[in-house]
Amino acid sequence: MNVENPTAGADSGISERPFLAAFEEKLERTVREDFMLGRREPRILGLAAEGLILAPGAKRLRPRLVLRLGEALHAPPPTVLSIATAAELIHSASLLHDDVVDESSERRGRPTANARYGNSTAVLAGDLVLSLAFVQVQSLPHAVTATAVRLVAEMSRAALLEVRARGDQALIASLADPAGARAAEALWRDIAEGKTGSLFGWCGEAVALALGDLDTAARLALFGRRFGVAFQLADDLRNLRGDEPGKDQLSDLTNRQPTLPLLRAAARDPAIRELAEAVWRTSDGVRDVERLAAAIGASGVFDDIVAEIGGLLDDAVVALGELAARPGGASLVAWAELLRGTVSR
Amino acid sequence: MNVENPTAGADSGISERPFLAAFEEKLERTVREDFMLGRREPRILGLAAEGLILAPGAKRLRPRLVLRLGEALHAPPPTVLSIATAAELIHSASLLHDDVVDESSERRGRPTANARYGNSTAVLAGDLVLSLAFVQVQSLPHAVTATAVRLVAEMSRAALLEVRARGDQALIASLADPAGARAAEALWRDIAEGKTGSLFGWCGEAVALALGDLDTAARLALFGRRFGVAFQLADDLRNLRGDEPGKDQLSDLTNRQPTLPLLRAAARDPAIRELAEAVWRTSDGVRDVERLAAAIGASGVFDDIVAEIGGLLDDAVVALGELAARPGGASLVAWAELLRGTVSR
Numbered sequence: 001m002n003v004e005n006p007t008a009g010a011d012s013g014i015s016e017r018p019f020l021a022a023f024e025e026k027l028e029r030t031v032r033e034d035f036m037l038g039r040r041e042p043r044i045l046g047l048a049a050e051g052l053i054l055a056p057g058a059k060r061l062r063p064r065l066v067l068r069l070g071e072a073l074h075a076p077p078p079t080v081l082s083i084a085t086a087a088e089l090i091h092s093a094s095l096l097h098d099d100v101v102d103e104s105s106e107r108r109g110r111p112t113a114n115a116r117y118g119n120s121t122a123v124l125a126g127d128l129v130l131s132l133a134f135v136q137v138q139s140l141p142h143a144v145t146a147t148a149v150r151l152v153a154e155m156s157r158a159a160l161l162e163v164r165a166r167g168d169q170a171l172i173a174s175l176a177d178p179a180g181a182r183a184a185e186a187l188w189r190d191i192a193e194g195k196t197g198s199l200f201g202w203c204g205e206a207v208a209l210a211l212g213d214l215d216t217a218a219r220l221a222l223f224g225r226r227f228g229v230a231f232q233l234a235d236d237l238r239n240l241r242g243d244e245p246g247k248d249q250l251s252d253l254t255n256r257q258p259t260l261p262l263l264r265a266a267a268r269d270p271a272i273r274e275l276a277e278a279v280w281r282t283s284d285g286v287r288d289v290e291r292l293a294a295a296i297g298a299s300g301v302f303d304d305i306v307a308e309i310g311g312l313l314d315d316a317v318v319a320l321g322e323l324a325a326r327p328g329g330a331s332l333v334a335w336a337e338l339l340r341g342t343v344s345r
Numbered sequence: 346m347n348v349e350n351p352t353a354g355a356d357s358g359i360s361e362r363p364f365l366a367a368f369e370e371k372l373e374r375t376v377r378e379d380f381m382l383g384r385r386e387p388r389i390l391g392l393a394a395e396g397l398i399l400a401p402g403a404k405r406l407r408p409r410l411v412l413r414l415g416e417a418l419h420a421p422p423p424t425v426l427s428i429a430t431a432a433e434l435i436h437s438a439s440l441l442h443d444d445v446v447d448e449s450s451e452r453r454g455r456p457t458a459n460a461r462y463g464n465s466t467a468v469l470a471g472d473l474v475l476s477l478a479f480v481q482v483q484s485l486p487h488a489v490t491a492t493a494v495r496l497v498a499e500m501s502r503a504a505l506l507e508v509r510a511r512g513d514q515a516l517i518a519s520l521a522d523p524a525g526a527r528a529a530e531a532l533w534r535d536i537a538e539g540k541t542g543s544l545f546g547w548c549g550e551a552v553a554l555a556l557g558d559l560d561t562a563a564r565l566a567l568f569g570r571r572f573g574v575a576f577q578l579a580d581d582l583r584n585l586r587g588d589e590p591g592k593d594q595l596s597d598l599t600n601r602q603p604t605l606p607l608l609r610a611a612a613r614d615p616a617i618r619e620l621a622e623a624v625w626r627t628s629d630g631v632r633d634v635e636r637l638a639a640a641i642g643a644s645g646v647f648d649d650i651v652a653e654i655g656g657l658l659d660d661a662v663v664a665l666g667e668l669a670a671r672p673g674g675a676s677l678v679a680w681a682e683l684l685r686g687t688v689s690r
Binding site: 044045097100101102119120121123124125126127128130131132134135138139142145146149150152153155156157159160163164 | 472509
């Protein structure tokens, strides 16, 4: 099963291939044309943005989500394409800035813009890409832009919360107490929802708002938020469980990310808290990381997480309501089932 | 004469004080309210933004410009206030990112957000502040947002051009050739217009677009661009001529900025090129910096620059057209004369 190309094989009214071809063409045109505008163009800015946006390896999850939701709502194709492009550009802008913030050197198997051209270029390229995203939706109803702005604010906040939570010893210590454990989970949820759920939510919200359907917009915002968090959580689980050997295995632990499986397991077991504190103190204890992963696995928390993902996906499907029965909606339900399948074993 | 509080004493219909009081209140409310929204608010993000936006020492030039242009166009006060707030927030967001890009440690006599809270916080705070700017104008006609987006793209590009031009030895070397000198001046103009002129231009353009007056919008965009570049150039001249002792004197030379006076003087005189190359090679040659400043002064280029500023201000006033005779317009003409006065001596 391939969650990264989720709707390709699913039963779906509109074929994904022509949409994605049109999307890639629009994205490339948007990026290249705009980067040609200046007379004395800082070519490097374009390279930095292109290197990420047009590089192979992008999964185009958000455009695919927009496609299926647009299909379910019978939205005009140009509207669907504009929102899909905006969503991918907002995602790309956030990656450019996140890589600066995280001092990451590699993404999608290539050097990051900050690693290659420096922080300055990556910061400014992110600003430029974000402004291009807003251009895409400027002819749609105002509410689309208004929600995009709030989305960017939420994503920025979540990115900062994440930076601050990473490797935070006090967070691990707080898990000893039930109230602390609840607060830590709430923090995790804010981060996951802000970083992934909010943009997944906007994908459908924007399509519905473009059609003037406020009620559906609210439901699709909820759908995307739950679905996005489920997606994030499944990713965290696979990383920790070692489902995809060779794919940065245990990198979340090494990077001192407070993922939900870690937080839950550490809340339950003082020995896991101690191990986690040890790993978060030193960034190069490979053996400790493996011991910590084994202890989390042995704690039985993985079953909880699988159940949690199931609950989020249930919520997401409920939020779809009658759309779940329509062609694009059915593809999304199939996608949710696919995701559920990859984590339960 | 006080160019930093330009319209306070000028003959102007509306008094500046109540407008600025309303503006400061709206700005503070916008920043604080929005920074309270999150449940687990990363307070540090708000602090970083507040430290810059609400810190004393901000001159509020752009809001003042919006006030006078709004007055001349009889724009409704809430529209004027929204555009003024958006302009100041766009300016603030660009400062937050510029300080990261330039690795600056101080602004307006205080530590910068990047120096105090790190690059991550400053980058994300800039994103958040920029999104708040768009919120301000979201209920105005779409063209206001559309031009704001293009503005952000232009500002990002100019910031990158500036980073790349700073200390670029090849740029100095290129001045030996007339075509190279022309290209260098054009680069300087792109930077000055992108960094200062474009936002000054948007201030009036946005007010006119909010009123649906496309023709005036184009003229006010031009007015602001010329006025903004004149402003920037006057700043560069004063810094180099040492008009304001104690105020970071010669900092542009020390920071290896390719200002117009430097470019022109170096284009004329091989000895100045050599001196400039020496200063740009080492960042700590205080004596060399003073020798370079003296040589530029002796080259007679300051008179050229004063004339250039005069020409830009003439263009700006011409672009105002019949607005120059109206109350707010007359204040702007007075402001232009004040600026002209501070540089001619």
